[in-house]
Amino acid sequence: MHSWPDPLLDSLSADTVVLDGAGGPWTAAMLHERIALLRATLEQRSAPQAPVAILADNSPDWLAVDLCTRQMGLTLVPLPLFFTPAQWLHVIAESGVQAVFCAQPQQAASLGFTEVVGSAGALALCQKRDAAPAPGLDGVQKITFTSGTTSTPKGVCLSAGQQADVASALHAGLASLGLRRHLCLLPFAVLLENIAGPYTALLSGATTICPPLAEVGMSGSSGFDPQRCLDAVARYGAHSIIVLPQMLQALVAAAKPGDARMASLRFVAVGGAKTPAGLLAAAARAGFPVYEGYGLSECSSVVALNLPGASRPGTVGRALSGRSLRIAPDGEIEIGGVLARYLGQPEAGAMWLATGDLGHLDADGFLTIDGRKKDILITGFGRNVSPEWPEAALSGTGRVAQSLVVGDGQPYLAALIVPLPSHDSMAEIQAAVDLANAGLPDYARITRWQLAAPFTTANGQATANGRPRRASIQHHYRQHIAALFDATETI
Structure with missing residues (x-):
């Protein structure tokens, strides 16, 4: 298997400290040594050309795996720790991964990688022999899966x-x-x-x-x-x-x-x-x-x-x-x-x-x-409003951690609000809404609001980058949202 030139590493002098972590600093020479060990381990796989995944916390070893696959011309598939097991299995099946680097071999075994090939540093390489053939991935060094707006992540191929x-x-x-x-x-x-x-x-x-x-x-x-x-x-x-x-x-x-x-x-x-x-x-x-x-x-x-x-x-x-x-x-x-x-x-x-x-x-x-x-709201009076506009105004008050503005087809806008812990009284939240509204035109102001729990990746209501997953949040709070536009209800 060939080694490919890598501009990320080629200009480093051997004694440059390039990484630091729980185990202490790594020089460029130490990094190259670890990459060589990883290469030898990867070449022992039953399918040495197949994509390899990594499921691990941040560490110098994680980066060594990444850089090793770059040099070998292999495809790396990072498995985010915040994905669910079902999402991991989807990613593995879609990308044709036949081996995974993991800090805990038992975790790899639960995903079907039951055979330990070897280890280099803190990560073990585990494989399975019954994986489907990998899709054509010539020139793809990394497949990054985004959580997006559905439970099945989408893979982006990058060279x-x-x-x-x-x-x-x-x-x-x-x-x-x-x-x-x-x-x-x-x-x-x-x-x-x-x-x-x-x-x-x-x-x-x-x-x-x-x-x-x-x-x-x-x-x-x-x-x-x-x-x-x-x-x-x-x-x-x-x-x-x-x-x-x-x-x-x-x-x-x-x-x-x-x-x-x-x-x-x-x-x-x-x-x-x-x-x-x-x-x-x-x-x-x-x-x-x-x-x-x-x-x-x-x-x-x-x-x-x-x-x-x-x-x-x-x-x-x-x-x-x-x-x-x-x-x-x-x-x-x-x-x-x-x-x-x-x-x-x-x-x-x-x-x-x-x-x-x-x-x-x-x-x-x-x-x-x-x-x-796709998130543009068209109010009942025909005004187009990006919900991120009033949401940003709410966050800018320094009292609101997260919010989701709704009101498509409605006569006014409403919001689900996650307050900062130090500003969680009803009076302070209303004060934050009033402050945000003061800088907005009438058609973009928040008329009614409802408290909500934090939007997180764990509950499926936020992406890894912190964007709200609007469809998921609106489905979860559908009854609360309906009440916000019910003239017979009061807050």
Whole structure:
């Protein structure tokens, strides 16, 4: 089996500390040694050319597996820990995976991988012999499965070159900051962290710090402890982190005035879902060097990003090098030059990819996200409203953790509201609604509301990036929503 050149590794000197985690630092030489062991293990499989999966917490070993498959020209299928067993089985069946790297062989056995091939580091490689033949995956280094809006995840096929191109564009855009220590807060199975974090750090000769997620405050599918996260930032002297909007909101609330734990930070990227302008402003006031971006899995994650010297708050920045943006007549954002490919479908060739997102470009090329095309509400009075608009206003009050605005075909809008724990009294929630409404036109204001439990990946009501799964939430709360538009009901 051949080795392929890899720009992520080829320029590293042997003594450069490239990874750090629970077991201590790894130099580039140590990483190459681990990759060689992994290669030998992978070649012992009964189907050495078949796709291989990985089901594990963040660690240097996870990244070593990823980089090894890149060098070998194999297809890697990350299995997100927040998926259900049924979703894992769907991904395995769809992608033709015949072996999986896993920290617990018994967990692999429960998915049908009963034979241990070997181990390298903390991860064991387990295989099964009765897997269906793999689909044609020539040139596919990674299949990333997005939870989307249904229970059956959709596979996006990406080449090694596509991923490296995004990392290269980010490396060039961030070079002026001299980032030397990136702390990983999101799971590596989430493409945003995988590429914008370790891949970009490797090109920069920086150290990727990848402790177990619990150490940086992440627990289960959606739990987040901002104090523990800030402690980890200080302990590791992190220069950069990547967060979702909900995480940023929690960090801003947890940070103390002049919080010394943030002193090392030079770059905080926020993405995955629309970030309220009020939250970005509050984060900047609290001392977080925050920059919002935008991306899609089909584009190897990041498409546009605010950068040092080219930042415009309220936008998601300009297109990265190698990306083109345009707005269709109906307001939909389209991305040019994308080689989109979905599992089970042929490569479409270079094209303008319709994103499903609505937005607009200003005269300088900065992109603003207005909402999801399919989520547009048309009120009973014929006004078009993106629900993300009033939802962002609610989050921007600093009192609302999550919300879902409804009202398609209704005379007014209503909302399901998840308050922040410190602002959960009925009076404070109403005050937050009033504050949000003050900045909205009458047709976009919230007239009635109902408390809701947090929207999480565990209950199927949020994606890995924190976007609400609207159909699932609306189905779960269908009786409550009906009551919000029943004139005989009172709140």
